[in-house]
Amino acid sequence: MKIWAWALLAFATSAGAAETAVDAIAAHKHLGVATCSNSVCHGASQVFKDSNILQNEFAIWQEFDPHAKTYATLSTPAAKTITAKLGLGDPAQAKVCLDCHTDNQPVAARGDRFQISDGVGCEACHGGAELWLSAHADRKVTHADNLAKGMYPTENPVQRAELCLSCHMGEKNRMITHRIMGAGHPRLSFELDTFTWLHPHYKIGEKWTKRKGEWNGVRDWAVGQGIAAENLLDVLVDPKTGWNGIFPELVLFDCHACHKVYKGNKWGPRQGTGLGPGVVRLNDANLVMFRHVLAPVDKAAAQRVFEETRALHRATTESREATFAAARRLRATLAELVTKVAAHDYDAASLDAILASIDADGARGEFRDFASAEQAAMASQSVVVAFENDGKLDKDKAALLHAKLDALYDTVKDENNYAMPRFNTALKSLRAAAP
Structure with a gap:
């Protein structure tokens, strides 16, 4: 059992009746x-x-x-x-x-x-x-002892994702609503691995892993996508936070499906939604990414998530009851798969499978929506860093990949000027340069 897995058990014991992070x-x-x-x-x-x-x-x-x-x-x-x-x-x-x-x-x-x-x-x-x-500074006190006394297990990617997302995405007890966004609050965007390391106050080394267990950034990215997708569905089906009068809570939907410069005929089909033009659609960026999370883990499960996500999109055009039913089916699927993802060893072969899966989605037009492209860029960064940490890159190769990554990020730096063809070209170039 991985050390962070028993940390989860210790957390469950110490938290008692605690329902959320x-x-x-x-x-x-x-x-x-x-x-x-x-x-x-x-x-x-x-x-x-x-x-x-x-x-x-x-x-x-x-x-x-x-x-x-x-x-x-x-x-x-x-x-x-x-x-x-x-x-x-x-x-x-x-x-x-x-x-x-x-x-x-x-x-x-x-x-x-x-x-x-x-x-x-x-x-x-x-x-x-x-x-x-x-007590926590005493060398005789173990990390498990601290967890039993109420310290939160931030080293556990599942627990960390649940906590971070409670603000960076919102959850039913503290919701960042469409009304707050409409009043001028910035759009929320989050990815667990990337945001964990934006401003780190600790380093992963032998002492850290001895106390807290193996660290794997791509696994953290994978878990974060699954927990974010679960959180989206939990809020959607909650009658108090998922709905506002006769409308669903619109912050759960894709911002750019409505808020975009109105010029030209830019609509195009997305297999992942199956929706036609002019339809307000859920922000499924984390669901899209979770399929890529599953690429090296379970391809059949990835296809199942694709089909159930598409069914959810269709259900939103039918009725509230149909939407809730489809969301609950997909939520049950995610709960089953997040555990499997958290236990997977994202090795070098996994990295290649993830990049290949993301690149294939680009060719199918799945990054037509800015939010999904933004998540794909952050996913690519996690993969590139993992290649480096695995010793797969010499100095020149690392410099080349980071240049390709910078070019990819450049395509998503301005959401109002995002263009899918440009993003796909940069994504394909990064994929071609990967080991």
Whole structure:
């Protein structure tokens, strides 16, 4: 059993009745960032001798990590304009804003040194430190001991994805709605592996893997796609958050199906939806990617996801009942397959199968939608980094692949000027250069 697998079991035991990642994070009192930033803890300027960690995590978080600045954004003119349009008043006081821009715990669950102005601090991701703060630095205390006391298992890709997506995508207890987007909130986009390493405050090495188990970035990407797809379907079928009056919650649908420059005849068919022109369609980017996740794992299952996704698209044009039924069938399929994906060893052969699958989808026109193309670009990056980590690339080959990757990203840097043919050309060029 992989080490992160038993960490999941420890989490399930310690969390007790916790139903979601948000519940687990809130299960114990939050003591505040100040309790972690001491110079002999995570606020050191240099690594201590024989330390298992860098010990400068606080400084890195404070200076480089956007999570440290999320509360400050609530005082910007843009934030105030959004809440004014929504009738919410001061964004620094509005719960719907604080829930994701801060570690918004109930007052009774905050320690003496807790400050809401710290933004998304340590315990927002690692869980309330009430029971494990004083013990977790002791070398005799194992990681399993910390998990049993309420530390959240961020090393576990399933648990990390559920937590990250609760804000970066939204879930039924803290939903980023179409109304919030309409008031001016930026479009949400997330991919687990890419976003994990945008601003890292730790390194994967022998000491980390000894404590927390094997790390595999492509596996993390794969799991993240599955959990995001599950989350989409969970919200869709929830009668309170998935619907707004007579309309479904439109944030679940593809933004660019409606919001695009109206010029020329740009519509074209997508096999993955089976829908005609002028139809508002679900944002199925994570479902599209999950088929590529399955390419080296189970090709028959990938085809099943394709067919059930297409059936869901068709059901949205029929009735609410048909949509719910199709979503629940697909959700059950995903639940079965995410476990299989999480246990798969994404080796070098898997990387080639994933790139080939993505490239084939490009040729079929499946990246007509910007959101799917954006996800495919981030997936390609995870694969390229994995090739490097596996020692498959010499210096020149690595430089070539990164140049091809930059060219691919260039095609998705402006959603308003996205062109599928240009994206497909860059994707094919990257595929041809891969080992």
